[in-house]
Amino acid sequence: MSYNLKVIPISEFLRSDVTGVVDLKASRELLKGLIEICAKENLDRILIDGREASSSASTVDVWTLANDLGTLGLSRDYRVAVLNRPKDDFDRMAFLELCATNRGYQLRAFRGFEEAFTWLTAGDEVGE
Numbered sequence: 001m002s003y004n005l006k007v008i009p010i011s012e013f014l015r016s017d018v019t020g021v022v023d024l025k026a027s028r029e030l031l032k033g034l035i036e037i038c039a040k041e042n043l044d045r046i047l048i049d050g051r052e053a054s055s056s057a058s059t060v061d062v063w064t065l066a067n068d069l070g071t072l073g074l075s076r077d078y079r080v081a082v083l084n085r086p087k088d089d090f091d092r093m094a095f096l097e098l099c100a101t102n103r104g105y106q107l108r109a110f111r112g113f114e115e116a117f118t119w120l121t122a123g124d125e126v127g128e
Contacts, residue, residue: 001026001053013045013120014038018053024061028072031065035073044078045120049113051085055092062092066099069107080107081116 001020016034034046057065074080080100084093093109100107110116 018050
C-alpha cells in the first residue's frame with residue numbers, strides 16, 4: 001500500500017490518497033498516522049481517497065477496524081470522509097461507515113469527491 005498526504009489550507013483538512021491492496025494492518029497504520037498528523041496540525045477533518053485501492057478484508061476485519069477507532073486516537077469530534085469504488089460485491093467502506101456511526105464517530109463513505117468535500121467542510125453538527 002502506498003499513500004501521500006496533503007494539507008489543503010482552504011478548509012484545513014488532511015487528504016490521503018491510497019493505492020494498492022489495503023488490509024486491516026495497513027488500514028490501522030494509515031489511520032493512526034493520519035490522526036497523529038491531525039493532532040500536530042490541529043486538524044479534525046480527514047479525507048481518504050481509496051478509489052484506486054483494493055481490499056479483500058472480511059466483514060470481521062472491517063468491524064474490528066471500526067471497533068479500534070478510539071484506540072487508534074480518533075475522537076468523535078473528528079470528521080472522516082472516505083472515497084471508495086468497491087471492486088467486488090462487498091462495499092467495505094459502507095459497512096465501516098455503519099459500524100463507526102453506530103459507535104458515535106463521524107465517518108462517511110462516498111463515491112464522489114464533491115459530495116465528500118461538501119460534507120467534510122460543512123458545519124459541525126453530526127449527521128449533516
